[in-house]
Amino acid sequence: MDDKLENINPKLFKKTAARPISEIDLDDSIEDIIDSREIFDLIRGLNDPEHPLTLEELHVVEEDNVEVSDVEGIVRVKFTPTIPHCSMATLIGLSIRVKLLRSLPPRFKISVEISPGTHATEHAINKQLADKERVAAALENANLLEVVNQCLANNG
Structure with a gap:
């Protein structure tokens, strides 16, 4: 990785409290729906490519920015x-997408986008992240896949 950090002193945020577990959650006879909190829990601990911090700690991902329709998949x-000029934005989006692709049943259509107005090239990056062929091609690059896997190595 490059020795020069783009964001030398990022602002840190408190982590979300753990999701309480109820008796219903432990009952295997009840089918659980996948909700926004479950998706957030999957991605909150992803590592930032530049810092030894999670995407949640940097407020890159927030539960309020996750939408799920289990019925519609x-x-x-x-x-x-x-x-706004983060060169790692595509890599972060790719890491989120890969984590969800690896974790969710194939019936889900996954959309990963930059929040509107938060990045200088958000439209171009969103287009890349939405293109299944480009995502697949990116993951065939061994060096890029190694960096994505480092982001997925959950330490949070």
């Missing part, structure tokens, strides 16, 4: 880069 995640 749709998951939408909007993320916010820490700075």
